[in-house]
Amino acid sequence: MSCPTKTRVTRFALVGAGGRAPMFLDPIAGRFKEHCQLVGLCDTNPARVQHHQDRLVEKFNYERVPGYAAADFDKMIRETKPDTVIVTTVDAFHHQYIARAMELGCDAVTEKPMTIDADKCQVIWNAIQKTGHKLRVTFNYRYGPGALLVKQLLSKGTIGQILHADMEYLLDTSHGADYFRRWHREKDKSGGLMVHKSTHHFDLVNWWLDAVPEEVFGWGKLGFYGRENAQQRGLKVDYEHYTEAAQQGMTKDDPFALDLTRIGADSRKLYWEAKDIDGYRRDRNVFGGPITIEDSMSALVRYKTGVVLNYSLNAYLPREGFHIAFNGTHGRLEYQEIHQSHIITGQSDQQLGEEMKWESQCVVLPMFKKPYKVPIPQAKGGHGGGDPLLQEQIFSPTAPPDEWHLSAWHGQGSASIMVGIAANKSFKTGQPVKIADLCPQLAGAVHLSDLP
Ligand SMILES: NC(=O)c1ccc[n+]([C@@H]2O[C@H](COP(=O)([O-])OP(=O)(O)OC[C@H]3O[C@@H](n4cnc5c(N)ncnc54)[C@H](O)[C@@H]3O)[C@@H](O)[C@H]2O)c1
Numbered sequence: 485m486s487c488p489t490k491t492r493v494t495r496f497a498l499v500g501a502g503g504r505a506p507m508f509l510d511p512i513a514g515r516f517k518e519h520c521q522l523v524g525l526c527d528t529n530p531a532r533v534q535h536h537q538d539r540l541v542e543k544f545n546y547e548r549v550p551g552y553a554a555a556d557f558d559k560m561i562r563e564t565k566p567d568t569v570i571v572t573t574v575d576a577f578h579h580q581y582i583a584r585a586m587e588l589g590c591d592a593v594t595e596k597p598m599t600i601d602a603d604k605c606q607v608i609w610n611a612i613q614k615t616g617h618k619l620r621v622t623f624n625y626r627y628g629p630g631a632l633l634v635k636q637l638l639s640k641g642t643i644g645q646i647l648h649a650d651m652e653y654l655l656d657t658s659h660g661a662d663y664f665r666r667w668h669r670e671k672d673k674s675g676g677l678m679v680h681k682s683t684h685h686f687d688l689v690n691w692w693l694d695a696v697p698e699e700v701f702g703w704g705k706l707g708f709y710g711r712e713n714a715q716q717r718g719l720k721v722d723y724e725h726y727t728e729a730a731q732q733g734m735t736k737d738d739p740f741a742l743d744l745t746r747i748g749a750d751s752r753k754l755y756w757e758a759k760d761i762d763g764y765r766r767d768r769n770v771f772g773g774p775i776t777i778e779d780s781m782s783a784l785v786r787y788k789t790g791v792v793l794n795y796s797l798n799a800y801l802p803r804e805g806f807h808i809a810f811n812g813t814h815g816r817l818e819y820q821e822i823h824q825s826h827i828i829t830g831q832s833d834q835q836l837g838e839e840m841k842w843e844s845q846c847v848v849l850p851m852f853k854k855p856y857k858v859p860i861p862q863a864k865g866g867h868g869g870g871d872p873l874l875q876e877q878i879f880s881p882t883a884p885p886d887e888w889h890l891s892a893w894h895g896q897g898s899a900s901i902m903v904g905i906a907a908n909k910s911f912k913t914g915q916p917v918k919i920a921d922l923c924p925q926l927a928g929a930v931h932l933s934d935l936p
Pocket residue numbers: 499500501502503504505526527528529532554572573574575577595596597622624680867
């Protein structure tokens with residue numbers, strides 16, 4: 485009689501123990517604990533490592549995970565022997581940990597954006613070529629039920645051959661403003677919103693169209709946030725950080741103020757109680773300086789298939805969400821999501837009220853026929869239900885087959901960031917930018933599904 489085979493437990497280590505880390509730590513310690521083990525945690529800030537160590541013990545009764553300083557990353561890998569390293573640091577450091585993890589014998593999973601510029605992207609390609617290790621890029625937006633519905637409708641030719649797409653993404657004065665309080669406001673840390681945020685959107689469009697972007701032209705500016713804009717509008721900015729100003733009663737009339745002593749307990753530990761160790765503040769005045777990213781951006785993207793995308797992103801609006809329209813030879817498909825904005829994981833903005841609750845809509849307008857709505861399946865969980873499905877793909881040995889190619893690796897990760905990186909270059913030069921000049925590895929592919 486044969487014994488049932490026991491699946492091998494996959495060993496994970498994580499670097500970047502901040503706000504996003506629980507998306508990966510909690511399913512390892514909870515839902516997938518039979519198949520996965522967390523063997524190490526690493527960060528430049530020991531207080532954030534300790535917070536997650538304590539949290540996992542308290543929430544999951546998980547055996548205390550060894551913690552390491554970022555300078556001891558190699559030591560962590562040698563001592564704890566992970567199979568896979570999860571990278572959730574500030575964006576500008578993703579490439580370092582991905583490449584080093586591979587050199588030390590591990591696969592890697594990285595949060596978006598894969599990295600923030602063309603040189604760092606080459607570091608990743610070189611490491612993969614040298615070591616043969618794999619890099620998964622976690623595009624959770626693909627896993628939302630509305631996104632999948634759009635993919636299915638377009639794939640079966642509902643509107644014929646697609647010629648053009650138009651996408652407007654809106655970030656509001658809560659979530660959008662939050663990028664201007666933190667490290668995201670420094671271009672050398674985040675690549676700007678065209679990379680940090682739009683990587684999600686360009687990935688969705690690449691995947692929906694099954695096309696590789698070829699050329700990008702864009703304009704971008706900082707027109708709302710920042711000291712100079714505030715001064716031009718006659719606003720007085722008296723404080724650098726909101727929390728101390730709030731404690732002195734100075735922020736009563738400031739709708740952008742964020743008091744870090746009055747946020748949820750987890751976030752308070754991560755950001756307020758850990759701040760003196762590394763000086764990382766996530767409550768900087770959005771009308772202070774310096775801010776080196778844009779808050780208003782437009783781009784035209786030409787795909788190898790001939791489709792043109794017209795895209796915009798504004799980060800200071802009274803509404804959050806997006807709408808996209810695909811124009812095809814047999815009609816038009818319109819899809820929109822209204823998002824309930826939040827600024828710190830787990831915190832909803834109650835002020836917005838019922839009429840701004842998360843909702844989505846998909847309408848098909850066939851040429852010369854009546855338009856119709858297509859019902860969108862409902863899902864529970866973070867990012868429109870995308871997060872739990874993505875977690876299953878990463879951590880479960882029995883995850884459902886990936887019929888719609890939702891998993892993305894370094895090739896598709898590059899195709900999305902390269903649109904934003906090219907747009908950043910175009911903002912500076914005023915010229916269109918060819919993506920193959922930034923990432924030659926994408927030159928030969930026409931369809932996204934041709935890329936890993
Ligand atoms: N897919 C999504 O929907 C989603 C949502 C939020 C964040 N993210 C991504 O997750 C990542 C982390 O974002 P976050 O919101 O948790 O930010 P965060 O600021 O809360 O955490 C970042 C962590 O990285 C650490 N860090 C900074 N420099 C480091 C270095 N050189 N080495 C090691 N650690 C370092 C910081 O100390 C901090 O603990 C980012 O890449 C972000 O784009 C993705």
